Amino acid sequence: MLRVRLILLLLCLPLVVGCEGCRQDVAPPEQDKEEEPLQEFSSKPALSYPADSNLGGNGIKPGHWMTAAQTLKSNKADARGELLTQSSVVKSDDLGGGGITNQQDGIQSLRPIVLPKGQQRRFDVRLLTPKPSSIEQRKLYLSSRFVSAGRSTSFDTGRQPFNVMIGQEYFFVILTNRPERFAAFQVADWVKPLRGQYEFQTAKPNYRVVMPNTENVLAIPETMLDLSSTAVVLWDNLGPESLTPQQMTALSDWVRFGGHLIVNGADASDAISKTQIGDLLPLIPTSNIELDPDAAVEMLTNWQVKTDRTTKAKIESIRSQTGRIAVDGKLVDGAEAVPNSGNLIVQRRIGLGRVVQPRFDVTGDWLQDWDSYNSFVNSVLLMRPRREMIESRDPDAESMFSQLYADYGTTASDAAFNTHFRLTARDAVLAVSKDGKSLAVKQTHAMDPYTFSSPVTGIGAWTDDSDAVSLCQEILREESGIEIPDSSLVVRSLGYYLLLLVPINYLFFRLIGKLEYAWLAVPFIAIGGAIWVARAARLDIGFARSQTELAILELQPEYQRGHLSRVIAIYNSLSSTYDFDFKTYDAAAMPMIDSRSSDDSIEGCTFKTSFGEGPTLSGISVGSNRIRLVHCEQMIDLGGAITRNQNELLNGTKQELYDAFVLTKSPTGELQIASVGMVPAQSSAALKFDSSSEVSVSDELPMQAARLIKRLASPVIMPPGSSRLVARIDNTMSDLTITPAANQTAAQTIVLAHLEHAPLPIPQPDVNLLSDFRRVQTGQPSTNDDE
Structure with missing residues (x-):
């Protein structure tokens, strides 16, 4: 038995050794590598609104208010503190290794934030981007920094670069869940004009097409003040809750x-139709119907470019296929069909803007590969000027092509071609006085001579140099300061003092039998008199403040919300720091910089949001015996609209109007003026027009209000076919609190209510197509029907 066991052991020994060898060949498991320490905070790249789902396509338009977003995460513990965000413009030459020497920083924006542990949160901030002296060779950055409560922890997200948009370039926002259907919009010739082989790289864009991510809250602003850089919004297939x-x-x-x-x-x-902006629709939808082929053929035929040879094939395709969806409904008052569109496209003038509503999907297959499609979008949907492709021949090179705006004789686009957004306080060209009598308009555009456009920031930018704001500054520098009491106050005060000091003091102590005490009362009477005089003069014994304000309130037809632009002058006899607190979110403010003063700067100023009802501009430093100007804007609700019903003016607001004038200008230029005078709140007034050439307003109005009224009511700044009311409100609006409060205040608000705007221009298709030249070059026959 023992022998058998020894034999089995010898036989199994190689297997055991082999197994041991196998164990030796297998490397022992590695020890866990040491994990990198978890960072306390982490962040994602900043977004600028409106934000494209492709971050590389995001841009910022300098000189405009904007909303931005910063995503943060606290990885180790709950955190609470403040997020500070700033925008900067840097000259490209300073981006090398030599350091930055030419950088313009915008005012710092601050908001409180809470970061629960492990939760990634996105925070919106609002800020004004700096305005560079020129666009060339400049970069724009956003930088954010989180500072914990108590300043114990700080986290810097770094500088995020953004594309700088040029003056004529505006956002074209598409709200869609199917971005692939709008791929053709990204490369359309109305987005970026076509150029020849040697010119294409220098073509300057008209629009930056963005399609926000629809998985979360849409990355678009929540106030009109931050939408000034957006020209077009296309609502595609998003739901009403989006x-x-x-x-x-x-x-x-x-x-x-x-x-x-x-x-x-x-x-x-x-x-x-199911949202609060359903009242904007030209057509209230009732049902979906089948697209009428005859109407579609009529639209294609009328809106084709004259030289287009693809229309015939499109017509055959439309007639051979059915089942395409269209919208049926009822036109609202003021809406109309676009001319020659087969009633398939309806439009409506809403205030100064336009809502265009195709009954069909503009990305439909029956419109694809139609050579006139870009012309159709450019003219019918966007109402831009018609274009013409022109060829310039170089004997030493191939043919080159340029896009010409046929009715304006220029190949250069303009902000006025691309956006119709206007704010009088920012953009209006006001009448300029010549020799104190005649008035003339500064010419800026062939398309819109009533609007000024900056080559750097375009139209709609925040500015302290506009005609309206500059005039307000000029008046306030003359009007602001401490009011010196007149001589009557001095005479009255001296008389009261002597009366109290001598006869009354004497008689009082004589009656009580203590005449010797009359002399003891003299110091107390003197001190009491000094205090009374100081209060009568509205002064605080050696320390005084005054606040003087001029404002322009612009209203659109039949709309109760208006744009209020204020210029406020703060005077202090001693240095102090001021805060401007708004009650509504739709507000913005900036200190104005006087180039003549070395004390004016934005240093120490902060724009705060999410602390209360509205934003706060804090840290406005005013030196001793100095005047500091602050520019404020906000959207306010007046509780009703100002409208005109034939020869009756209806004031539906809560404000009483003074020195009101109504002006109408016919399409042929004839002017009529009705002097209305005072119009109480929630009341009406009869209009009696006469053929005056200008308004007649007293120069004795407080704070030189007549100067602003005359400018805004000048006939030469009114487009033909428009009507407006110009009046004044004898106070300030109550949606702003300035701390510390002033002892002396004065304010005038000039009202500009648009009662009717000039008619919309008639769109026209393009003159020709680039493909016309390509056919000629390849030996195909000309497509010009006139030949």
Whole structure:
């Protein structure tokens, strides 16, 4: 038995050794590598609104207010503190290794934030981007820094670079869940003009097409003040719940002041009709019907470019296929069909803006590969000027092509071609006085001579140099300061003092039998008299403040919300720091910089949001015996609109109007003026027009208000076919609190209420197509029907 066991052991020994060898060949498991320490905070790249789902396509328009977003995460513990964000413009030459020497920083924006452990949160901030002296060779950055409560912890997210938009370039926002359907919009010739082989790289864009991510809250602003860089919004297939109430209000305001809203077909019409901006629709949808082939053929035939040879094939395709969806409904008052569109496209003038509503989907297959499609979008949907492709021949090179605006004789685009958004306080060209009598308009555009456009910031930018704001500054520098008491106050005070000091003091102590005490009362009477005189003069014994304000309130037809632009002058006898607190979110403010003063700067100023009802501009330093100007803007609700019903003016607001004038200018230029005078709140007044050449207003109005009224009521700044009211409100609006409060205040608000705007221009198709030249070059026959 023992022998058998020894034999089995010898036989198994190689297997055991082999197994041991196998164990030796297998490397022992590695020890866990030491994990990198978890960072206390982490962040994602900043977004600038409106934000494209492709971050590389995001841009910022300098000189405009904007909303931005910063995403943060606290990895180790709950955190609470403040997020500070700033924008900077840097000259490209300073981006090398030599350090930055030419950088313009915007005012710092601050908001409180809370970071629960492990939760990634996105925070919106509002800020004004700096305005560079020129666009060339400059970069724009956003930088954010989180500072914990108690300043114990700080986290810097770094500088995020953004594309700088040029003066003529504006956002074209598409609200869609199917971005692939709008790929052709990204490369369309109305987005970036076509150029020849040797010129294409220098073509300057008209629009920056952005399609926000729809998985979360849409990355678009919640106030009209931050939408000034957006020209067009196309609502495609999003549901009615896609936008927040604040975003809806912002869109409603934006359209009234010149925004362009495109409602794309059945899904968009149905969605918008169920929201608070349903009142913008030209057509209230009732049902979906089949697209009428005859109407589609009529539209294609009338809106084709004259030289287009693809239209015939498109017509055959339309007639051979059925089942395409269109919207049926009822036109609202003031809406109309676009001429020659087969009643398939309806439009409506809303204030200064336009809402265009195709009954069909503009990305439909029956419109694809139609050579006139870009012309159709350019003229019918966007109402831009018609274009013409021109060829210039170089004997030493191939043919080159340029896009010419046929009615203006220029190849250069202009901000006025691309956006219709206007704010009088920022952009209006006011009448300029010549020899104290005649008035003339500074010419800026062939298309819009009533609007000034900056080559750097375009139209709609925040500015302290506009005609309206500059005039307010000039008046306030003359009007602001401490009011010196007149001589009557001195005479009265001296008389009261002597009366109290001598006869009354003597008689009082004589009656009580203590005449010797009359002399003891003299010091107390003197001190009491000094205090009374100081209060009568509204002065605080050696320390005084005054606040003087001029404002322009602009209203659109039949709309109760208005744009209020204020210029406020603060005077202090001793140095102090001021805060401006707004009650509504739709507000913005900036200190004005006087180049003549070395004390004026934005250093120490902060724009705070999310602390209370509205934003706060804090840290405005005013030196001793100095005047500091602050520019404020906000959207306010007046509780009603100012409207005109034939020869009756209706003041539906809560404000009493003084020195009111109504002016109308016919399409042929004839002017009529009705002097209304005072119009109480919630009341009406009869209008009696006469053929005056200008308004007659007293120069004795407080704070030189007559100068502003005359400018805004000048006939030469009114487009033909428009009507407006110009009046004044004898106080300030109550939606702003300035701390510390002033002892002396004075304010005048000039009202500009648009009662009717000039008619919309008639769109026209392009003159020709680039493909016309390509056919000629390849030996194909000319497509010009006139030949």
